[in-house]
Amino acid sequence: MSISQDKLKQLAQDWISIDPNPTTSKEIKDLLDNEEYAKLSSKLYPRIAFGTAGLRSSMESGFAHMNDVTVLQASQGLVEFLKSKFDNPSIVVGYDHRYHSQRYGELLASVALLKGFTVYYLGSVKNLSKESIELSQSKYENDNNASRDYVHTPLVPFAIDTLKASGGVMITASHNPANDNGYKVYYNNGCQIIPPIDSDISDSIEHNLKPWNDQVWNITGNFTKGLEDGRLKVVRDEIIEQYVSGVKEKLLKHNELNFKFVYTPMHGVGLDTFAKCMKLFNKSDYTVVPEQAHPDPAFPTVSFPNPEEKGALDLAIKLANEDKISLVIANDPDADRFSCAVVDKNGKYKQLTGNEIGFLFAMYIIENTPRLDLSNTYLLNSTVSSQILKSMANKDGFHYLDTLTGFKWIGNKAIDLTNEGYKVPFAFEEAIGFMFDLIHDKDGVSAAIVFLQLYQQWFSSGKVNVFDKLEEGYKKYGWFKDLNGYYRLNDLSLTNKIFKNIRESYSPKEYPIAIGDFKVITWRDLTVGYDSTTSNTKPILPIDPHNQMITAILEPIEKSNKDKDLSVRFTCRGSGTEPKIKIYVEGKSTISESDAINIADKCWETLKKEWFKPKEYGLQEMKP
Template sequence: MAWINKMKRWQQFHDLDKELKLELESLLSDEKFLEDAFYKDLEFGTGGMRGVIGVGTNRMNIYTVRKASAGLATYIQSFGKEEKARGVVIAYDSRFKSREFAMEAAKTLATKGIQTYVFDELRPTPELSFAVRLLNAFSGIVITASHNPSEYNGFKVYGSDGGQFPPLAADVLISMVNEIEDELLIEVKDDMSLREKGLIQIIGTEVDQAYIEKLKSISENPDLANQSDIQIVFTPLHGTGYAPLKNGLKALNYRHVHVVSEQAKPDPNFSTVKSPNPEEHAAFELAIRKGMEVQADLLIATDPDADRLGIAVKNHEGEYVVLTGNQTGALLLHYLLTQKQQKGTLPTNGVMLKTIVTSELGRVIASSYDIRTEDVLTGFKFIAEKIKEFEQSGEYSFLFGYEESYGYLIKDFARDKDAIQAALLATEACAYYKLNGMSLYEALMSIFARYGYYQEGQRFLTLKGKEGAEQIEKLLASFRDHPLEMLGEKSIIQSEDYFTSKRLTKGNDWEEIHLPKSNVIKYFLEDGAWICIRPSGTEPKVKFYFSVQSDSLDSSRQSLQMIENQFIDEIQLRLKNISK
C-alpha cells in the first residue's frame, strides 16, 4: 500500500521534527489513523490548503507548509527578479502553530531569495489582503483555518490584487506545489540569518494605521456616532478581531463598546465555545448575556481570522435574534444604497456581487435602485476576481459584495471578505435606524414587507476521512445519473449543473452557464424555491442550501422547514442506496 511507503519515508527520515517524530511513534499501532494521515498529500486547492494539525502528508505541519511555500516560490521565480523583490506578505491568526507555520513559510520563501514581510503579531485576514496592496507585494499568505475546529489550521494564498488566486493562476500554482516530490528535503535556512540579509522583514503598526485610515471611509454618515448613544457588545471569539474593530469603532467615535471579556484574548482552544463560528447561534451565548446586562442595541461577533461577521439584534419580544448572513447582507446593502441615493453618490454603473447560494433578496433590493447584480461561484475569490475585472474595464463600479456564509465587503481596499468593514457599517446602520425610531430588527422586517419574505436555510452532512470523501463524490454522481424531478408534490422546473456548465429546463432545453466549472448542482422548484448541493472546499462536509419566498414570515418559515425535511429524506435514501 502506497501510504505505508510514505509513512516509512517519514519514519526513517533522520532529521524529522522531534515533536512529529514522537507523535508518529505513538501512532504506530493505529493503522486506520496512520492511513488517513498518509494516504494522500494534503490537497492544495484554489484557495490554498486546510487540514488537521499533526504528522503525515495529509496533515498541517512544518513540512506540508514548506511544500506549499516552495511551490509558491517556484511560481514567483517564474516571473523574474522584480517579482521576487516585490515579495510576499504573511499574516497568521490565533490557532495552534500559526506563528510557527508563518515563519516556516517565510524561511522557505526567503531561502529561495524571495522578499518576505511577516506581521509581528496575529492579524485578521482582511488586513493581510490590504497589506498586499499597500506594500505592492506580489503575493500574500495567511495562516488560518477560519472558523474550523481548534485542531485545524490552514494556508491561504493571495495575489497582487489582494484577492485569493483566481482559478487559472491557482491551477498553475497547484501544479508547481504538486511537482515537489519530497517535502522532507526542502532547504530552509534559519530566520536570524535571513533577517540579517533583509529577506525577512517584520511589519506591524504602520500597516495597522493605514488600514484604520481606510476603514474610516466606510462611513456614509460620520456624524451619526456623535448623535447616537447606541450600546454595542462585541466578541472576537478568541481570535484576531479585537484590536482592529476596537480601533475602528474608536476612529469613528463610537464610545459605548462592551467587549465580552471571557472571549477577548486569543485562545487556540476556543475554550468558551463549541465552535468559534458566528454562524452558530451558540457562539453568541456570552454576548447575549452581556447584551442583556447593558441593554445593547447590537451584538457583534467575528470569527478567529475576522473575515466573517455575525450580528444579533432584539426582536419585538425583547429577545436577541442572531441574523443569518443573508439577512445581514440585505440590511447592509439596503442601508448603503439608501444613503448613497439620498446623498446623490450612487453611481449609474454600480454593481453588487453575490454568490450562487446567496439569497435573491439582494438582487431584488439592488434592482430597486437600478443597480446590477452579478452572480459568481461560492468563494470570495470569485467576487475579488470580478472587482479586478471591472476595475480594469471600467464597465461597472463595485458597491457591495457578499455571500450567505457571513462574508461581506463594502470598500475594495481589501479584496476578501472583511468583518471589520461590515461591523462598522452594521454599527452605523444601527445608529441611523435608532435615531429614526427603529431597531435593526424592525428595519429588516420593513425590508421583507417591501421586497418579499425571503427565508434561507442550510443543512450539511459531515463525512470524514477517505470513506467520507468517496461517499460525497458518489452522492453528487447520483444526482447527475438520476436527477431530482419532484420534491414532495412540487415539480423541479429547472436545474443547473456547474460541473457540466449546463442549465436545463423541464422541457429539456438547455443553455450554457458562463462560470468556471464547479462540483455544484442547483434545483429550482415551481413555487420559486431553490435547493443547492455543494461539497465544502475546506471541510469534510457536503452542504445543502435552501431558499423560499412568500407573502408572510410564518408562511416562508413553514415552507422552508418542509422543503428542508423533504430534501434531507431524499439525501438519506440516496446514501442508503450508495452504501448497498
C-alpha cells in the same frame, strides 16, 4: 483510500529523512517500527491537498496534515511559482494566534528570503516562536508573555494591494477547531487564488518536496540576514495604520455613535484593529466580553469558535442582558467574518442570519448611494446566498450578479467589474462574510464598523428596530426566507453516488420536469455544465466536473392566484472541506413571510424524500 505497505514504508522513511522536529520524527519512526500501518496511513496518505483554499487540516505529524514539513513544502512550491511569474518577487506574510501559526509564518518567510524575495512581514521579529528557537538553537530570547503581533486575516490582502506585492499568505484556520491550522494564499491582485493558479502552485509544490538545503530551517539566520540587507520589512504597524485610514476614507459616514453595544472577538485577534478603528468615532461606548477579549488558541469558552454555531454568543448576550444593552456584535477568531444579535419585539436576543445581515447592508449601501450612480453600481453575492439582491436590483436600478461560493470568486469578479468601470461597494455570502470597497475579501472588522454606522442611522433613536427595517424591506422587495442545512456523510464516496442517482432519475432529459409537487422552472448543473436559462444551455459560472452542484427554481404545480410570485430556489452541493452535502433553500413570496417559510420547508422535505433519502443512504440530517 488504500496504499500498499511498501509504499507506506517508503513514505515513512521519506518523512523521517526530512522532518527536523525530533518529536514528530520519532512518532513516525515508532509507528513504522511497531508496524502500526493503519495509523501510519492516516498520517501519511493521501498528501494534504493544495487547492483554492490553500491548505487546511489538523496539526499533527505526517504528509496528510499541517506541520513543519508540509508548510515548508508548500512554501517552497509557492515561492518557486511566484519567482517564475515576477521579476522582483515580494510576498506578504501574516499569522494569527493559533498553535504553531507563528512558526509556520516564520518558515514561509525564511524560504522566501532564501530565494531573494522582499518579505513584507506582519509578524514579530523581536521574539521568534519557541519552536524556531529550539530547532535553530538561537540566541534570540523568547518571552512567552510578549506580543506576537498577530493580525486579522484581511490585513494580508490589504497589504498586498497597498504594497503592490506579488502575493501573500495568511496562516489561519479561521473558525475551525483548536487543533486545526491553515495556509491561505492570495495572488498579486489581493484576492484568493482561483483556477488555474491553484493547480499551477500545486504542481510547483510537487516539484519542491525535498528541502532545498539545511538553510531553509535556519529561521534566525535567514531573518538576521534579511533585516541586515533590508529584504525583511516589518510592516505590521504601518499596514494597520493605513487600514484604519482606509476605513475612515472609504467607509466612514457617521463620526459619532450614541448607543452602547457589546463586542466579542471570540478568543481571536480582532480586538486590536477593531479598537483602533473605534477611535475614528468621537463618541463610542462599548463593552468587550472579558473572557473572550484576548487571543487564546484553546478557545476555552466555546465548543466551536464560530459565531454561527449555537451558543457561541451566549457570553456576549449574557453580558448585554445584564447591562440592558440591545446590540451584540462579534467577529470570528481571525476576524474575517461578522455576526450580530439584537433584541426583538418580545425583548429576546435574536442572532441575525448571514442573509438578514447582508440584506440590511445592501439596503444601507443603496440608500446612501446617489441615485445617478446606481446604473453604474453592482452588488454581488454567492449563488447559495439570498436572491433578494436580484429583486432589489430590479426595483432600484443597480446591477446584480451571483458567483460560485467563496470570496475567491466574489473578489475576483468584483475586480473584473471594477476594471470595466463599475463600482462594487458591497458583496456578501450567507456564511456571515461581508466585503466592502476596501479589500477584495470578506472582512469582519470593516463589516462591524459599517454595521455600527447602519445602526446609528436607522436604530439609535429607538423609534425603529432591526425587525421593522427588515419587514419594510420585505414588503418592498418580497419575502425571501432561507432554510440552510446539510446532511452529514459517513462515507465521502456517497456524495458522488447520490448525485449520480439524482441525475439518472431524470435521464435522458437534461433536467426533471417536476420534483414531487413542484414543477421545475430553471435548472443549472455546474458539474455537467448545463443551464436552462442561457441561449446555448452553457452556464455563465465556471463548470467543475469534480464538484457536485445543482441549482434550481421551483414553483408549486398547484398554486393559488393570490401569489403569482410564490417560488423556491435551492442549491445542493458537496462540501469541499467536510463530509457533508450542503443544502441551501430560499422561499420567495410577494404576499407574506409565512408563505415564504412554508414553501422553503416543503422544498426541503421534498428533496429529502425524492433525492437524499437519509435512511437509505445512512445520512445524518441537520435541518435548522
